[in-house]
Every structure is written in structure tokens, then in C-alpha cells.
Amino acid sequence: MATCKTQAAPILDESDDDSFEELDVDNTDDQVTCIFTGEPFSSPLAYYTALKNNHGFDIWQIALCDLSLDFFGYVKVINFLRKKYFKKSPPSSEELSAQKSEWVIDDYLKPVIENDPLLRFMLDDGSDFDSEDETDFTSNLNATISNNPDGDNKMSEIQILHEKLKKSEKERENLSIKLTAASNQISQMKSFMQDIILTGDVGIYRPVAACRQDTSVYEEEEYEDAGYFGTYSHHDIHAEMLQDTVRTNSYKDVIFNNKERFVDKIVLDVGCGTGILSMFAAKAGAKHVYGIDMSEIAFQAMDIVKENNLDDRITILKGRVEEVDLPVSNVDIIISEWMGYFLLYESMLDSVLYARDKWLVPTGELFPNHCSISLIAIHDDKLVSSNVTFWKDVYGFKMSCLRKQVLSEATIQALNPSSVMSEPCVVHRINVGNVQSKNLNYKSDFSLKIIKSGSFSAIAGYFDIFQNHSDKSDLMFSTSPCCTPTHWKQAVFFLDESMNVSEGDIIHGKIDCHKNVKDPRSLVISLTVNDKTQLYKIE
CATH class of the missing domain: 3.40.50.150 (Vaccinia Virus protein VP39)
Known part of the structure; x- marks a missing residue:
């Protein structure tokens, strides 16, 4: 039913047998014993009503208004009262509030009395008593309100809260159904990925398709996003x-x-x-x-x-x-x-x-409101050896097809500052305050001025983030290889063949960066250096 608890009242004397309406102990499975005296009552409703009418101990007022308890808070307080206030007078809501650090602990989720009907009273949302009981309860509420026209309408407020709690319970049931469905989808995804790993079958297009339940409902982009958002769940x-x-x-x-x-x-x-x-x-x-x-x-x-x-x-x-x-x-x-x-x-x-x-x-x-993308020429012998030249001779065998595949994918690496061969060149700037999504694809010419002689084997891309205001402009951070490394590292685009350069040389090129039509979250980059164009993906 609703949340329930206890409020201030006169001291209960255990010898005061007339304080409550005693009932035969063997009368019903829902019999409840008084928290403070141990006297038996036919039901939680009868008990709470007697507490309020005979002793001014209003469980509704305390639970719903004074302490705003949820179900778990209600359970903790009932068990706390049973353990600490048996044979004692009831505490006031102020006293209970002051003692919150004592009863709020999870130890009081454990019932003091096994199968305590008072704990089921709220949990069952009124199902402890049949529809006739509930009708009587509602009638009593209405009668109480009618008989107290000059009152503070607290009983009316309780009725409203009771209805709200019923509605919340229904919403909670619906949410439980949705959570179960989501859990099933996750299980399907795990099973699918296990099959991929164990069997090596990578011919299935896009793993997120394992999340499909009704292919008539979802678009393929949503399957892609399921995998994308899934990576951020861990x-x-x-x-x-x-x-x-x-x-x-x-x-x-x-x-x-x-x-x-x-x-x-x-x-x-x-x-x-x-x-x-x-x-x-x-x-x-x-x-x-x-x-x-x-x-x-x-x-x-x-x-x-x-x-x-x-x-x-x-x-x-x-x-x-x-x-x-x-x-x-x-x-x-x-x-x-x-x-x-x-x-x-x-x-x-x-x-x-x-x-x-x-x-x-x-x-x-x-925040942030501006950013830029830059390119820089680099060379790193170890990176070239492990990513490019390695495939030319693998234990005496040529694997040029894999070399081509490596060259078509940008490599994400944290570069050593010593690998930098040129001054940087900004190829794109974004004002987050006014840019439109359609303008995030970009094309640009670039020129890289070589700062030291040697071999030039790749172009690296990085970005800078700014917070600009009318009175100041601040660089928040840079992902340049010359700055402190970040988890973004740098995007490295290896050239098909390295070239020798001398200090002062200018490398001219063009870049075309746009979203992958088949997977809008990935990028396709075209780089032209010295009139030779290569295509790369970041996915």
C-alpha cells in the first residue's frame, strides 16, 4: 500500500489492556503484534488505526509527510522500532529524524520478527487485505474527511499520495519489463561475441546486429549505435x-x-x-x-x-x-x-x-566552444618497421596484401616528440557555437615546412581545444605529439613509400575528411602528398 511509520504519542503502559482492541491470537495469518507492547491485532490496518485513534500515533503522517520514507526506509524504521522501542514509549518524528544515522543502515532491512505483516503491508500496496477491506478503508478515509471539515485535510492528502503510489507501482512494473528485455539483449550480444571469438567467424556483417529483435522496427544506424554506446557501458x-x-x-x-x-x-x-x-x-x-x-x-x-x-x-x-x-x-x-x-x-x-x-x-x-585540427610530418623507424615494412618479409614470405590493408587504416599512436619532422599546419577550425553538422566534413590544402633533414614516412593528425570569450581566449589542451600525451594520442597516416626531405623543404598536399556513409561514426580520409593520393579509414 502506502509508505508507513510512526509518530509522537503518549507513553504506552504495557498494563493498559484497554488501550487497544484485542483480538484472538489465532484469528488470522495477518495478525500483527504491537511494536511497543506486544499486544495482538487482526491486521496492520487495524493496528495502525488503533495507534492513531487511541494514542495519537499517526503512522501515515510520519511516513508520508514528516520523513518522506520510501519502502526500504519504512522497513528499516519498523525493524528499528521493534528492536529499540519494545516496552518503551513511541518516539516522536523529531526523535526518529535525529536518530536517522542509527536506523538508516542496511542492518535494519533484516526483519526482527519473521514474516512480519507490518513489513508486507506497504510492500503489497494494499494486497494484505481484500478488496472489501480496501473499500472499507477508503470509506473510512472519506468519512474521516467529511467529519472534519475544518481539519487540515491531511487525510485527503494521504488519499492523493496513495493513488500516486499505485500509479508509481504500475510504472515500476513497466520499467521492470523493459529492463528484462534490455538484459536479454545484452545476453544475446555476449553470446554472439563469444561465438565470434571462439569460432573466428568474422563474416557476419556488424556485430551489433545481434541486438536485433524486430528488424521491421529499427534502422541499421540504430544497430551501429547499440555497439557504440555499449563500449561506453564498461x-x-x-x-x-x-x-x-x-x-x-x-x-x-x-x-x-x-x-x-x-x-x-x-x-x-x-x-x-x-x-x-x-x-x-x-x-x-x-x-x-x-x-x-x-x-x-x-x-x-x-x-x-x-x-x-x-x-x-x-x-x-x-x-x-x-x-x-x-x-x-x-x-x-x-x-x-x-x-x-x-x-x-x-x-x-x-x-x-x-x-x-x-x-x-x-x-x-x-564549453568548449572552439577547436582546430592540424597535420604534421613525422618519421619513426620502429613504427614504420612494425606497421609497413614488416609485411614485405615475414619469416621469408611476402604478405603484401596485409601491408595494403594496414596502409588503408589510420593507426592511433602516442608519438615521440622526436618523430616530428615539420611545423604543424591547421587544416580545419570549428566554432561550436554556430557550426552546422553538414559543415563538419571538410576539404583543405596544406603545406608542411620541414624542420629537419631525414626520412619522411607518415603524416600525423591531432587537435587543439579552446575556450574563447570576448575578453580572453584560452587553450584548454592540445593533443599534439609535442605536448603531454592524452588518451586520444595521434592519428598516423603512413605513406606508401617514405621520402627523403631536407630542412626548409615544403611538402604540399590536400586532405578530404568526411563521415563514412555506411557507418557515420567512422571517418574516411583522403590524403594527397606530392600528387599521390591515398585513402584511409578511422573505424
């Missing part, structure tokens, strides 16, 4: 990002150094993950922060926020940014760590732009 990837001190401290610093922009503002964290940026924003003074994440990590984020006592100022929503309904119509600030390899891999920026256009007020701000 703690390992979040540990890697959080332990990237360049990344995390940069966001912390830019938020804390701009506290005046966050105070009393509504903030949206797109792709919130563990909620670290949301918590930074809350600590900076945000009025409320809404964090959105589609992956299962959202559930852990909810726990993390609560563990840090920020659940009154941070709300985590699980779902796609494009599908979630925010409790507010507008936000003042959007924060997001949306960058992928070579900046645009994973296409998460598209979701940030969607949120910007839907919720950000005209005078709102984005």
Missing part, C-alpha cells in the same frame, strides 16, 4: 578517460576558472558518462545540472551523484540526446567532452549541436 573506458589528467583537469580548470558564468545557471552535460563534468559544474555554483547519457554508465552516474550528495542539484537522464525530454525548456550552458580520435571520430559533436539548437538560450555558452 568502467574500463571511463577509468582511462578519468585518469587522463590533461583531459579531466582541463575541464575542471576551465569550469572553475569561469565560476561567475556558472553561478545560478541551468547546465546540460551531453554524454555525461560518470558525471564528472556535471559535478564540476555543480561545485562551480550551477543552479541545476542535467546529465544525459545513452550507455548503461548512466545508472552508475546516478549512484555517483547521490554518493556525493549532489542529487538535489544534478539529474542524470538515460537516453539519446535526440530523444530525451528535459524537465526544462532551456539551458544556459552546455558542457560536453565529445571529442574522438582525430577530433571527429564517433560523431558525438552532432549530438552536442542538436542539443545546442534545441535547448541553449540565445545568450547561452558552450
Whole structure:
């Protein structure tokens, strides 16, 4: 039924047999003994009614209004009272509130009395008594309200809360069904991947197809996204990002150094993950922060926020940014760590732009708000040997077909600064405040000025992130090989053949970077160097 507990009342004397309406102990399976005296009652409802009428001990008032208990809180308090207040007078709601640190522990989830009907009373949402009992209870409530026209309508409030609890129970049942379906999908995915690993059968197109239940409902992009979001459900990837001190401290610093922009503002964290940026924003003074994440990590984020006592100022929503309904119509600030390899891999920026256009007020701000992509010439003997020349002679055999495959894929590596052969060249700049998704694909000419003579075997790509305001411009962080390494590393595009260069030479080229039509979260990059074009993928 509803949440239940106990409030202030006069002292109960165990010899006061007339205080309660005694019933035959063998009358019913739902018999309950008084928490304070041990006297028997026919049902929890009869007992709680007697407590209120004869002793002013209003279980409804305490549970629903004074302490706002959920089911688990109710169970803990009942067991606490049975253990600590037997043969004693009932405590007031103020006393119970002051003792919260004692009864809130999970030890009090264990029943003091086995099969205690008082514990089932709330759990069963009224099913302890039949429909006739419930009708009588409702009639009694209505009668009480009618007989007390000048009262404070607390019983009316209880009726409303009772109906709300019924509705919540139904919603909880529906959610349980959805969670079961999601669990089944995860099990199917695990089984599918185990088959791939054990049998080596990689001929099945796109593993996320294992999540399909009704092919008439979902588009193929949604299957791709299932795999994408699935990778962010495990703690390992979040540990890697959080332990990237360049990344995390940069966001912390830019938020804390701009506290005046966050105070009393509504903030949206797109792709919130563990909620670290949301918590930074809350600590900076945000009025409320809404964090959105589609992956299962959202559930852990909810726990993390609560563990840090920020659940009154941070709300985590699980779902796609494009599908979630925010409790507010507008936000003042959007924060997001949306960058992928070579900046645009994973296409998460598209979701940030969607949120910007839907919720950000005209005078709102984005953190970060500017970024750039740069290219640089590099050479590393070990990388060339292990990725390119290795396939020319594998224990005396040629494997040129695999060499071609390696050359068609960008390699993500943390380069040694000594491998840098040229000055960098910016090939693309993005103003997150006004760019459109269609403009994220780009083409550009570039020129790389060689800074030392030697062999030139690859071009590396990296990005820089900025927070620009009218009064200042700050470089948040850089993923250049000449800076402190980050988990993004650099994207390395190996040339088919290395070339000798001299200091002062200028290498001219062109780049064409766009989303893969078959998989919009991956990238296709065309690089032309000295009139020779090579095609690469980042996927």
C-alpha cells in the first residue's frame, strides 16, 4: 500500500489492556503484534488505526509527510522500532529524524520478527487485505474527511499520495519489463561475441546486429549505435578517460576558472558518462545540472551523484540526446567532452549541436566552444618497421596484401616528440557555437615546412581545444605529439613509400575528411602528398 511509520504519542503502559482492541491470537495469518507492547491485532490496518485513534500515533503522517520514507526506509524504521522501542514509549518524528544515522543502515532491512505483516503491508500496496477491506478503508478515509471539515485535510492528502503510489507501482512494473528485455539483449550480444571469438567467424556483417529483435522496427544506424554506446557501458573506458589528467583537469580548470558564468545557471552535460563534468559544474555554483547519457554508465552516474550528495542539484537522464525530454525548456550552458580520435571520430559533436539548437538560450555558452585540427610530418623507424615494412618479409614470405590493408587504416599512436619532422599546419577550425553538422566534413590544402633533414614516412593528425570569450581566449589542451600525451594520442597516416626531405623543404598536399556513409561514426580520409593520393579509414 502506502509508505508507513510512526509518530509522537503518549507513553504506552504495557498494563493498559484497554488501550487497544484485542483480538484472538489465532484469528488470522495477518495478525500483527504491537511494536511497543506486544499486544495482538487482526491486521496492520487495524493496528495502525488503533495507534492513531487511541494514542495519537499517526503512522501515515510520519511516513508520508514528516520523513518522506520510501519502502526500504519504512522497513528499516519498523525493524528499528521493534528492536529499540519494545516496552518503551513511541518516539516522536523529531526523535526518529535525529536518530536517522542509527536506523538508516542496511542492518535494519533484516526483519526482527519473521514474516512480519507490518513489513508486507506497504510492500503489497494494499494486497494484505481484500478488496472489501480496501473499500472499507477508503470509506473510512472519506468519512474521516467529511467529519472534519475544518481539519487540515491531511487525510485527503494521504488519499492523493496513495493513488500516486499505485500509479508509481504500475510504472515500476513497466520499467521492470523493459529492463528484462534490455538484459536479454545484452545476453544475446555476449553470446554472439563469444561465438565470434571462439569460432573466428568474422563474416557476419556488424556485430551489433545481434541486438536485433524486430528488424521491421529499427534502422541499421540504430544497430551501429547499440555497439557504440555499449563500449561506453564498461568502467574500463571511463577509468582511462578519468585518469587522463590533461583531459579531466582541463575541464575542471576551465569550469572553475569561469565560476561567475556558472553561478545560478541551468547546465546540460551531453554524454555525461560518470558525471564528472556535471559535478564540476555543480561545485562551480550551477543552479541545476542535467546529465544525459545513452550507455548503461548512466545508472552508475546516478549512484555517483547521490554518493556525493549532489542529487538535489544534478539529474542524470538515460537516453539519446535526440530523444530525451528535459524537465526544462532551456539551458544556459552546455558542457560536453565529445571529442574522438582525430577530433571527429564517433560523431558525438552532432549530438552536442542538436542539443545546442534545441535547448541553449540565445545568450547561452558552450564549453568548449572552439577547436582546430592540424597535420604534421613525422618519421619513426620502429613504427614504420612494425606497421609497413614488416609485411614485405615475414619469416621469408611476402604478405603484401596485409601491408595494403594496414596502409588503408589510420593507426592511433602516442608519438615521440622526436618523430616530428615539420611545423604543424591547421587544416580545419570549428566554432561550436554556430557550426552546422553538414559543415563538419571538410576539404583543405596544406603545406608542411620541414624542420629537419631525414626520412619522411607518415603524416600525423591531432587537435587543439579552446575556450574563447570576448575578453580572453584560452587553450584548454592540445593533443599534439609535442605536448603531454592524452588518451586520444595521434592519428598516423603512413605513406606508401617514405621520402627523403631536407630542412626548409615544403611538402604540399590536400586532405578530404568526411563521415563514412555506411557507418557515420567512422571517418574516411583522403590524403594527397606530392600528387599521390591515398585513402584511409578511422573505424
